[in-house]
Amino acid sequence: MGLDIRLPIGMMFTLIGALLAGSGFLTRGDDAMYHRSLDININLWWGIVLLAFGLLMLIPALLKQKN
Amino acid sequence: MPTNISLTWIDYSILFLYCLFVIGIGFALKRYMKTSADFFMSGRSIPAWVTGLAFLSANLGALELVGMAASGAKYGIMTCHFYWVGAIPAMVFLGIFMMPFYYGSKARSVPEYLKLRFDERIRCFNSLSFAFMTVFASGISMNALAKLLHQLLGWNYDVSLWICSAVVLVYVLKGGLTSAIYTEVLQFFMIVLGFAPVVYLSLKDVGGWGNLKHTLAKVAVDPATLDLSTKTFAPDAWTSAWKPLLGGPGANPMGIDLFAMVFGLGFVLSFGYWCTNFLVVQRAMAARNMGSARRTPLIAAVPKMLFPVLVILPGMIAVGLAYTNKDGYHLPPRAVSSSAYAKAVPLVQEAATSKLAPAAATKAISEAVGIKLSEPKIAALLKDNATNPLSEKAIKSAIQGAVIENDYDGIILSLVQKYCPPGLLGLALTALLASFMSGMAGNVTAFNTVWTYDLYQAYIAPNKTDAHYMAMGRIITVVGILLSIACAYVASNYNNAMDIIQLVFGFVNAPLFATFVLGMFWARTTAHGAFFGLLAGTGASALFHATTITAGNVPGIKGGYLAVVQTFPSEMAQNFWLATFAFTVCFVLTLTLSLATKRTKTDEELKGLVYSLTPKLVDEEKSWFLRPAFLGCVLLAVCVVMNFLFW
Numbered sequence: 139m140g141l142d143i144r145l146p147i148g149m150m151f152t153l154i155g156a157l158l159a160g161s162g163f164l165t166r167g168d169d170a171m172y173h174r175s176l177d178i179n180i181n182l183w184w185g186i187v188l189l190a191f192g193l194l195m196l197i198p199a200l201l202k203q204k205n
Numbered sequence: 206m207p208t209n210i211s212l213t214w215i216d217y218s219i220l221f222l223y224c225l226f227v228i229g230i231g232f233a234l235k236r237y238m239k240t241s242a243d244f245f246m247s248g249r250s251i252p253a254w255v256t257g258l259a260f261l262s263a264n265l266g267a268l269e270l271v272g273m274a275a276s277g278a279k280y281g282i283m284t285c286h287f288y289w290v291g292a293i294p295a296m297v298f299l300g301i302f303m304m305p306f307y308y309g310s311k312a313r314s315v316p317e318y319l320k321l322r323f324d325e326r327i328r329c330f331n332s333l334s335f336a337f338m339t340v341f342a343s344g345i346s347m348n349a350l351a352k353l354l355h356q357l358l359g360w361n362y363d364v365s366l367w368i369c370s371a372v373v374l375v376y377v378l379k380g381g382l383t384s385a386i387y388t389e390v391l392q393f394f395m396i397v398l399g400f401a402p403v404v405y406l407s408l409k410d411v412g413g414w415g416n417l418k419h420t421l422a423k424v425a426v427d428p429a430t431l432d433l434s435t436k437t438f439a440p441d442a443w444t445s446a447w448k449p450l451l452g453g454p455g456a457n458p459m460g461i462d463l464f465a466m467v468f469g470l471g472f473v474l475s476f477g478y479w480c481t482n483f484l485v486v487q488r489a490m491a492a493r494n495m496g497s498a499r500r501t502p503l504i505a506a507v508p509k510m511l512f513p514v515l516v517i518l519p520g521m522i523a524v525g526l527a528y529t530n531k532d533g534y535h536l537p538p539r540a541v542s543s544s545a546y547a548k549a550v551p552l553v554q555e556a557a558t559s560k561l562a563p564a565a566a567t568k569a570i571s572e573a574v575g576i577k578l579s580e581p582k583i584a585a586l587l588k589d590n591a592t593n594p595l596s597e598k599a600i601k602s603a604i605q606g607a608v609i610e611n612d613y614d615g616i617i618l619s620l621v622q623k624y625c626p627p628g629l630l631g632l633a634l635t636a637l638l639a640s641f642m643s644g645m646a647g648n649v650t651a652f653n654t655v656w657t658y659d660l661y662q663a664y665i666a667p668n669k670t671d672a673h674y675m676a677m678g679r680i681i682t683v684v685g686i687l688l689s690i691a692c693a694y695v696a697s698n699y700n701n702a703m704d705i706i707q708l709v710f711g712f713v714n715a716p717l718f719a720t721f722v723l724g725m726f727w728a729r730t731t732a733h734g735a736f737f738g739l740l741a742g743t744g745a746s747a748l749f750h751a752t753t754i755t756a757g758n759v760p761g762i763k764g765g766y767l768a769v770v771q772t773f774p775s776e777m778a779q780n781f782w783l784a785t786f787a788f789t790v791c792f793v794l795t796l797t798l799s800l801a802t803k804r805t806k807t808d809e810e811l812k813g814l815v816y817s818l819t820p821k822l823v824d825e826e827k828s829w830f831l832r833p834a835f836l837g838c839v840l841l842a843v844c845v846v847m848n849f850l851f852w
Binding site: 141143146147149150151153154155158161162171172174176177179180181184185187188191 | 215399632
C-alpha cells in the first residue's frame with residue numbers, strides 16, 4: 139500500500155545510528171562511561187552497525203522511487 | 206528500591222526519533238484509508254515479508270520479552286520448548302493447511318470464518334470472548350510495563366501509561382491496520398537491534414556460552430542459593446532441553462512431564478494460539494495474495510526460531526552472573542509496595558519494645574509485606590532500631606534490602622542497567638517500549654475489527670454505509686484504548702482480579718483448536734456439534750481447574766475449590782493438562798454431536814471452507830523454493846536440528 143516501509147525504517151536507523159556513532163566518537167576517551175560496557179565503545183560500534191543497516195534499507199528504497 | 210537510572214539527552218533523542226517515526230507512518234498512510242476494508246484489512250495489499258514480521262511483532266508484547274527472560278532464569282533452556290515444540294510447528298501448520306481457508310473464504314476475521322463454516326451462535330461466542338481477551342491482555346501488559354518503568358527508572362506510572370497509549374492511538378487512528386502492520390515491522394527491527402548488544406555484552410561478561418553452561422551446572426545442583434527452587438537437580442537441568450524432561454516432573458525445574466509438554470503445550474495450546482487467534486491471523490489475512498498469506502507465518506517462523514537467543518538467553522545469563530556474583534550483580538529483588546511498608550514499618554518499631562525473637566519478628570514482617578525476608582538482615586535491622594531509633598526512610602530501605610524473593614520480570618531491565626552506557630541505554634529502552642507498543646497496536650487493531658464486523662455490523666447495526674463502519678472503527682479504536690487503560694488500572698489495584706481473568710483466557714483458549722481442526726478438515730462437523738462441543742470444552746476446563754491443584758497451593762483461585770481430585774507438581778503442569786483435558790472433551794463431544802445431528806450447510810456452501818470440499822490449490826509461485834510446503838518442510842527440519850543441538 140502506497141508507502142514503501144523500507145523508507146521510514148531506513149531513515150530512522152540512519153538517523154539513530156549517526157546519532158549513536160557520533161556520540162560514541164565524541165566520548166571515545168571516556169573510560170569511566172564505557173567501563174560498564176566492558177571497556178568497549180559500544181555506542182560507536184553499534185552506531186555504525188545501525189547506520190549500515192539504515193542505509194541498506196534506505197538506498198534500495200530511494201533508487202526504486204527514482205525509477 | 207533499586208537505584209534509578211538517569212537518562213541523558215541522547216537517550217531522549219533516540220526515544221523521540223522513534224516516536225516521531227511511528228506517528229509519521231500513521232500520518233503518511235492516512236490518505237490511503239478510503240474504505241473500511243483499507244482500515245480493517247489493509248485492502249489486502251501487503252507483501253509477505255512485511256506481514257510476516259508484523260505477525261511476529263504483534264505477538265511480541267512487552268510481556269513476552271519480559272516473561273520469557275523470567276522463564277529462562279527460572280527454568281533454563283527448557284523454556285525454548287515454547288518456540289521449538291510449540292510455536293514453529295503450529296506456524297507451519299497455519300501456513301500450509303489453514304491459511305487457504307482463512308484467506309480463500311473471504312472471511313474478514315476469524316469469528317466470521319466460524320459463521321461461514323457453522324452459524325451465528327459460535328461466531329457470537331468467539332467474538333465476544335476474543336474482544337474481552339484482547340482488551341484485558343493489552344491492559345495487563347500495559348500495567349506490567351508502566352510498573353517496570355516506575356520501579357527501575359522512577360518514571361511516573363500514569364504518565365508512561367497515557368503517553369505510550371496516546372502514541373499507539375494516534376498511529377492506529379490515522380492509518381488503521383496498515384499502520385499497525387508497518388510500525389510492527391519497524392518495531393521488530395528496533396527490538397532486535399536494541400537488545401542484541403545487551404545480550405552480546407552480557408554473554409561476553411559471563412564468559413561465553415561454555416562458561417555459562419559450566420556455571421549453570423553448579424546452579425542446578427544448588428538452586429536454593431539464588432532462591433530459584435527448593436529442590437536440587439542434575440547438573441544439566443538448566444542447559445539441556447530434553448534430558449531433564451525425560452526424567453519426569455521431579456527432574457526438571459518446570460515440574461512437568463513429557464506428555465504434558467509435547468501434547469499439552471506443543472499441540473493443544475500452541476496450535477490453539479497460533480492457528481486460531483485473530484490477533485496474529487489478521488496479519489496474514491492482510492497479505493496481497495494467497496501465496497503471500499500462506500508464506501506469512503512461514504517467514505515469521507525464521508526469526509521466531511532464533512528468538513530464544515534474544516529473550517531466553519538473557520534470563521539464563523542473569524542467573525549465571527548472579528551465581529558468581531559478578532561485579533556485585535544479583536537477581537533483582539521483588540519491590541515492596543508502599544501499602545506493604547505502611548503495615549511493616551510499625552511492626553519494626555513495635556519490635557523494639559515487645560522484645561520479639563528475630564525469627565518470630567521476621568515471620569510477622571514477612572507476612573505483612575507478603576514477601577520472604579532474610580532473617581539475619583531483619584535481626585540486624587531490629588537491633589539497630591532498638592539501640593537508636595531509625596527514621597522511617599531508613600527502615601523502609603532496610604526492609605527492601607532484606608528481600609530474598611526474586612523479581613524475575615525485572616531481569617531484562619537489570620541487564621540493561623548493568624551494561625548500557627548513555628546512548629545504548631536509550632536504544633534498549635526504546636526497544637522495550639517498541640515491544641510494548643507493537644503488542645498493544647496488535648490487540649487494538651484486532652479488537653476494532655472484531656467489534657465492528659462481528660458484533661456491531663452483525664448484531665447492532667447491519668446494512669449501514671461503509672463510511673458508517675469506518676467511523677465506528679475509529680470510535681471503537683479510541684474506546685478500546687481507553688478500556689485497556691482502565692484494565693491496566695484494575696490490574697495495578699487488584700492482583701486477584703487479573704489472576705481470575707487470565708484463568709478465564711485459559712478456559713476459553715484451551716478447547717478452541719478442536720473446533721477449528723474438526724471444522725476445517727471434516728465436512729461432517731455440524732453447527733450444533735461445534736457450538737455445544739466448544740461450550741462443553743470451555744466448561745470442562747473450568748471444572749478441571751475447580752477439581753485439581755498444584756502442590757504447595759491452597760484451594761481457591763489456584764484451583765481445587767470444589768474438590769481436589771488430582772495434585773500437580775507445578776502450575777505449568779496443571780495448565781498444560783487442563784488444556785489437554787479441555788481439548789479432548791471438545792473434540793470428542795463435537796465429533797459425537799456432529800454424528801448425531803444433521804448438517805445444515807450443503808457441500809456447495811462449504812466450498813472454500815472445508816479441506817475435502819475445496820478444489821486443490823495450485824501453487825501460483827513459479828519457483829519451487831517459494832512454495833509453502835517446501836518452506837514448511839525446511840523449517841521443521843531446522844527445528845528438529847535445534848532440538849538435537851540442545852538435547
